[in-house]
Amino acid sequence: MKKTLYFAAFLTVTAMLVTAIAYLGYHYTQPIIEANTIAKINENIALLYNPDEGYTRNADQADNSYKENNSNYKEISSIYEVLDGDGELHVIIYDMAVQGRNDIIHALVAVDPYTSTIAAVTYYDHAETPNIGEKYTRQEAIDTLIGQSLDDVQIDMYAGATTTWTSLNVMFDKIKEHYNAEGVAVQ
Numbered sequence: 625m626k627k628t629l630y631f632a633a634f635l636t637v638t639a640m641l642v643t644a645i646a647y648l649g650y651h652y653t654q655p656i657i658e659a660n661t662i663a664k665i666n667e668n669i670a671l672l673y674n675p676d677e678g679y680t681r682n683a684d685q686a687d688n689s690y691k692e693n694n695s696n697y698k699e700i701s702s703i704y705e706v707l708d709g710d711g712e713l714h715v716i717i718y719d720m721a722v723q724g725r726n727d728i729i730h731a732l733v734a735v736d737p738y739t740s741t742i743a744a745v746t747y748y749d750h751a752e753t754p755n756i757g758e759k760y761t762r763q764e765a766i767d768t769l770i771g772q773s774l775d776d777v778q779i780d781m782y783a784g785a786t787t788t789w790t791s792l793n794v795m796f797d798k799i800k801e802h803y804n805a806e807g808v809a810v811q
Contacts, residue, residue: 678709727751757788
């Protein structure tokens with residue numbers, strides 16, 4: 625009986641120590657994690673919109689303000705508002721992650737909320753097959769997307785790159801679905 629009580633006391637003390645360490649670890653690392661997250665978001669935005677030209681992330685934008693953290697939109701990592709030099713909303717950037725041929729394709733897609741058209745695209749991380757699926761990440765392919773309406777995005781199909789083509793269609797379909805369902809457009 626004594627062994628059982630000693631063991632119970634040992635487990636209780638151990639659990640309290642682990643909980644205290646976890647709490648303190650979170651308490652001290654949470655601000656660092658938050659700062660790193662903000663820095664990464666700003667780096668992502670800078671891939672499309674140069675901060676030297678006055679473009680900035682809307683610092684007043686609340687987390688999940690576009691209801692992107694929803695199981696219906698698992699391909700959407702985040703959504704950022706980008707302001708121009710006058711502090712006016714310029715674009716909405718969708719940070720997307722879809723399964724490609726060889727790995728996850730990470731993309732930033734800027735949408736003009738006034739015209740519901742694609743304003744900019746960059747694929748910042750992918751492992752698509754060189755000279756096949758990778759062709760979609762080239763500037764020539766990206767240029768064909770700029771100015772297209774979200775309601776009817778047409779992606780050219782490259783021979784041998786069906787999986788990548790399908791993945792990108794899913795990505796733009798999810799953006800369109802979210803954009804329309806959540807009323808992102810500015811009227």
